Amino acid sequence: MALPQIKQDATDARLAALDMPQGGWAQAAREDALARVKAMGLPNARDEYWKYTRPDTLVQPNAPKAALLETDEALIFGEVDRLKIVFVDGVFSAEESDDLSMAHVTIDRLADAPDIHWAKDVYGVLETRGQTPVQRPLATLNTAFATDGVLIHVTGKAPKPISLIYRHESEVSDAILHHVVKVDSGAEVTLLENGPAAARFNKCMEVEIADNGTFHHVRAQGRDHERRAATAIFTRLGEESVFKSFTLTANGVLTRNECVIELTGDNAVAHVAGACVGDGDFLHDDTVFITHDALNCESRQVFKKVLRNGATGVFQGKILVKEGAQKTDGYQISQSLLLDEDSQFLAKPELEIYADDVACSHGSTSGAIDEEGLFYLRSRGIDEGPATDLLTIAFLAEAVMEIEDETLQDEINSRVEAWLSRRRG
Amino acid sequence: MLEIKNLHVQLEEEDKQILKGVNLTVEAGKVHAIMGPNGSGKSTLSYVLSGKDGYEVTDGSATLDGEDILDMEPEERAAAGVFLAFQYPVEIPGVGNMTFLRTAVNSQRKARGEEEMSATEFLKVIRAKAKELKIDADMLKRPVNVGFSGGEKKRNEILQMAMLEPKMCILDETDSGLDVDAMKLVAEGVNALRDEGRGFLVITHYQRLLDHIKPDVVHIMADGRIIKTGGPELALEVENNGYADILAEAV
Ligand SMILES: Nc1ncnc2c1ncn2[C@@H]1O[C@H](COP(=O)(O)OP(=O)(O)OP(=O)(O)O)[C@@H](O)[C@H]1O
Ligand SMILES: [Mg+2]
Numbered sequence A: 001m002a003l004p005q006i007k008q009d010a011t012d013a014r015l016a017a018l019d020m021p022q023g024g025w026a027q028a029a030r031e032d033a034l035a036r037v038k039a040m041g042l043p044n045a046r047d048e049y050w051k052y053t054r055p056d057t058l059v060q061p062n063a064p065k066a067a068l069l070e071t072d073e074a075l076i077f078g079e080v081d082r083l084k085i086v087f088v089d090g091v092f093s094a095e096e097s098d099d100l101s102m103a104h105v106t107i108d109r110l111a112d113a114p115d116i117h118w119a120k121d122v123y124g125v126l127e128t129r130g131q132t133p134v135q136r137p138l139a140t141l142n143t144a145f146a147t148d149g150v151l152i153h154v155t156g157k158a159p160k161p162i163s164l165i166y167r168h169e170s171e172v173s174d175a176i177l178h179h180v181v182k183v184d185s186g187a188e189v190t191l192l193e194n195g196p197a198a199a200r201f202n203k204c205m206e207v208e209i210a211d212n213g214t215f216h217h218v219r220a221q222g223r224d225h226e227r228r229a230a231t232a233i234f235t236r237l238g239e240e241s242v243f244k245s246f247t248l249t250a251n252g253v254l255t256r257n258e259c260v261i262e263l264t265g266d267n268a269v270a271h272v273a274g275a276c277v278g279d280g281d282f283l284h285d286d287t288v289f290i291t292h293d294a295l296n297c298e299s300r301q302v303f304k305k306v307l308r309n310g311a312t313g314v315f316q317g318k319i320l321v322k323e324g325a326q327k328t329d330g331y332q333i334s335q336s337l338l339l340d341e342d343s344q345f346l347a348k349p350e351l352e353i354y355a356d357d358v359a360c361s362h363g364s365t366s367g368a369i370d371e372e373g374l375f376y377l378r379s380r381g382i383d384e385g386p387a388t389d390l391l392t393i394a395f396l397a398e399a400v401m402e403i404e405d406e407t408l409q410d411e412i413n414s415r416v417e418a419w420l421s422r423r424r425g
Numbered sequence B: 001m002l003e004i005k006n007l008h009v010q011l012e013e014e015d016k017q018i019l020k021g022v023n024l025t026v027e028a029g030k031v032h033a034i035m036g037p038n039g040s041g042k043s044t045l046s047y048v049l050s051g052k053d054g055y056e057v058t059d060g061s062a063t064l065d066g067e068d069i070l071d072m073e074p075e076e077r078a079a080a081g082v083f084l085a086f087q088y089p090v091e092i093p094g095v096g097n098m099t100f101l102r103t104a105v106n107s108q109r110k111a112r113g114e115e116e117m118s119a120t121e122f123l124k125v126i127r128a129k130a131k132e133l134k135i136d137a138d139m140l141k142r143p144v145n146v147g148f149s150g151g152e153k154k155r156n157e158i159l160q161m162a163m164l165e166p167k168m169c170i171l172d173e174t175d176s177g178l179d180v181d182a183m184k185l186v187a188e189g190v191n192a193l194r195d196e197g198r199g200f201l202v203i204t205h206y207q208r209l210l211d212h213i214k215p216d217v218v219h220i221m222a223d224g225r226i227i228k229t230g231g232p233e234l235a236l237e238v239e240n241n242g243y244a245d246i247l248a249e250a251v
Helices: A005-016 A027-040 A125-129 A137-145 A371-379 A384-400 A406-424 B042-050 B074-080 B097-111 B119-132 B137-141 B150-164 B180-193 B207-212 B232-241 B244-250
Strands: A083-088 A091-093 A105-109 A150-154 A162-167 A174-183 A188-195 A200-209 A214-221 A228-237 A242-250 A254-263 A269-279 A283-292 A298-308 A312-321 A329-338 A344-353 A359-367 B002-011 B017-026 B031-035 B055-064 B082-085 B092-096 B168-172 B199-203 B217-222 B225-230
Touching: A005 A027, A027 A125, A027 A137, A125 A137, A125 A200, A125 A228, A125 A254, A137 A174, A137 A200, A137 A228, A150 A188, A162 A174, A174 A188, A174 A214, A200 A214, A200 A242, A214 A228, A214 A406, A228 A242, A228 A269, A242 A254, A242 A384, A242 A406, A254 A269, A269 A283, A269 A312, A269 A384, A269 A406, A283 A298, A283 A329, A298 A312, A298 A344, A298 A384, A312 A329, A312 A359, A329 A344, A329 A384, A344 A359, A371 A384, A371 B074, A371 B092, A384 A406, A384 B092, A384 B097, B002 B042, B017 B042, B017 B055, B017 B199, B017 B225, B031 B232, B042 B055, B042 B074, B042 B082, B042 B168, B042 B199, B074 B082, B074 B097, B082 B150, B092 B097, B097 B119, B097 B137, B097 B150, B119 B137, B119 B150, B119 B180, B150 B180, B168 B180, B180 B207, B207 B232, B217 B232, B217 B244, B225 B232, B225 B244, B232 B244
Parallel strands: A083 A162, A150 A174, A162 A188, A174 A200, A188 A214, A200 A228, A214 A242, A228 A254, A242 A269, A254 A283, A269 A298, A283 A312, A298 A329, A312 A344, A329 A359, B031 B199, B031 B217, B082 B168, B168 B199
Antiparallel strands: A083 A091, A105 A150, B002 B017, B002 B055, B217 B225
């Protein structure tokens, strides 16, 4: 079926601006992805899935300029013992990264992984699975054109977290990174991500979790005000496996975070959570699709957004319970705290259930600061600013508490506090 | 200490007069009780004194040690020494009781130019005071008032009062919802704070609390005014005969 002309032209223009890396084990997957993205076309404002978030700046041939944030604040996770892997404007920096060897983990760079590689069975595979029932062409574009990334194979319990640090140094950088993570049976790893990455960042991560595997993910998306990002996580969970992902987003003019989760083994657990604090020219979109395709699995989505000065929050979350996925426990909540009347929250929660013995709930709310609570705090002597901050942090708490590790929770909370105090000036 | 003169208050949202000329002076070291029928304006008075939004003072004044408090923000009043134990304490999910109290104590200290209380000292003090009120450590860690029983909420108010050591304590029906033992605990908490520099305004419907916290003066409020003032015997009269006679007398 031919694409509408506008979409065809926009897609052609974008593809013309890109060069596909050549050779190596990923070549076939890249060619396949290119064919798929050509057939799908890149998203535009007419697409239902992009109803609330305009994709044009994510699709246009070149990245819109994004100024670099000047700050002397220390970067997040500084206190955490971790294995650091640094990318500067989307290019791996061996100098700034730690040695990539660690017990129970092998890490290869996408760009120089050997010709026969385990990642061949995952690269583009989970992304392809994630294209139905809803198309995600930006991720497919990523599979075809990603220039860098890491391939992480976890064979046991990783002794410390792997930390991907994305530095942004060029005002016009346009980065496409693709990571693949494979967690073997009984293995366990924590992945941290932080930094603005680039003026425009397209990131795709595929995470295959075998039976009894555990994957924790905590990320803080960079604070540069003008940066743009479209990220996608595709994960498939085996029996009794665990996937827990949390994202904090502060600033960034446009962020779309997609998360596509397939629960394919019985008793698997998947939690995805996000907290965002947005001010002014800021749009943050969480789009989640969770498929329950096994018995007795649990999924949780907890998204909280604090918005002010005309910021926009978007949430599109769907739980699909397939026939036979009995005893599914699905929970979804998306809430916004609107600190003024100029800000808005657009939410589309969905449930689609084909099994009869399931417990699924979803709720979405939008509200202002609780005046009663605010007065109570002030009546005890707490100034209005700090009282509002306390209530704001409290509002985000349900999402932040989804992080299991308390040190990481604290790191995130102190980031939020810094944001709040910066905003107050 | 607290001087309320001819206080007239109406609702901001609607043209409804609630306080219609309240006159009341609480001297330092004294306990004044206010009784009065439902809807007579007792809570409104306590809210107006502590600075809640939604009320408009149309006439009159309220001063604490000569300082006009009606122009102050709620937090400034608190730092100046005003404390309200709420009739309905507010639940604040996500904010730990301990964090809340420490922030409050230190905000007030900062506002008064005093040194902040260290974390260890704070812990020591709060543990001791909580113990006296039979508030267990678990309750201190929980979010403010969330899931607390009615009585626990009231005891938590008194704990806050004990930690903040305000000059002017206003207690709005702190006895309602308390069992007999809890009422004693609360009364003991209040009595422990009684001293020459501190004034109390205790709003209550029942004589029983006043058995434990012996008031110096009892006021009867009706329809937005203090219609009668007397000694502790006035509370007994209300307990025995209700308000009918007093109201009739006032007309
Ligand atoms: N925000 C408000 N909106 C509408 N009416 C109000 C508001 N606040 C107070 N009122 C009215 O003002 C009157 C006084 O209320 P208030 O709560 O002060 O009474 P009270 O003496 O404390 O009563 P109670 O003994 O039942 O606690 C009541 O008629 C009440 O309905
Ligand atoms: Mg009342």
